Structure formats: structure tokens, C-alpha cells
Amino acid sequence: MRLTKQTNYAVRMLMYCAANDGHLSRIPEIAKAYGVSELFLFKILQPLNKAGLVETVRGRNGGVRLPKPAADISLFDIVTVTEDSFAMAECFEAGEIDCPLVDSCGLNAALRKALNAFFEVLQQYSIDDLVKARPQINFLLGLDQLTHPKTAAA
Secondary structure: OOOOHHHHHHHHHHHHHHHOOOOOEOHHHHHHHHOOOHHHHHHHHHHHHHOOOOEEEOOOOOEEEOOOOHHHOEHHHHHHHHOOOOOOOHHHOOOOOOOOOOOOOHHHHHHHHHHHHHHHHHHHOEHHHHHHOOOOHHHHOOHHHOOOOOOOOO
């Protein structure tokens, strides 16, 4: 199984927001830190906002921030929002399946068990865990060079 770029950068965006210590993060700053297009990040932002994993503030001094502590946002939360499918084989997909073994196949059971184990591991890691694992994250992302405008608390 391979996660999409959308998931990869969604995690990175949330890590940036967590490392930014409660300040509003701007998409151009995040895009620059990761060397990715702003348009791509805006596309990712929509499902994250809809799922309540980020909140956006409009206006000249607007931006994006985490609506809850980074410790309360698991990798599982992000992956289930950003990935379209977890079908590891065609028998995981809805619809007509041509295989006569679909209801009694050992492969199907093994893949389901593997997918459930994958989800369990993702639930054990939070955005906070990822940020704390990199003591130099603020330097690496250029956050130590930013000046933050005063913003009202949410």
C-alpha cells in the first residue's frame, strides 16, 4: 500500500501548524517550507477543514491552525480523510466480483487483518508525536524566522 501525495502533504501541513505554536500559518509559508505549490495545498486544505482537522481564518492576517491540540489528531484521522480507497485487492471493492472464493478466501482475510493492523498503528501516532520527534523542526521549516501578527484567540 502506498499513501498519496495528498496524504503526505496533509500530514506535513498539520505538522507545520503544530510547530507554529498556535499562531496562524499561511499557505504561502507552508508551501515555501516544503517546496510545493500553494494551489496543491489549498486543494488539500478543503477536506481537512471539512473534517475539522484544521480551521481557517479569512482576511489579511488570516491563515490556518489546528482547532484542537496536536496530540488529539492521529495519523489515522488524516489518512481516512485524504485517501480515497483502502481496497488492497478487487475483493475489497464494492460491486460485482468475479471470483468464486470471495466469501471464503484466505487472501481476503489476510489483507483485512493487515489493513486493520495498519490502522491500529496509525491511531497510536499523533501530529504531536511527529513534531516532538524533530527537535529542530522550527529551524528546518523556517518558523524561527517568521514574525507573527497579533491574532485574536479562537
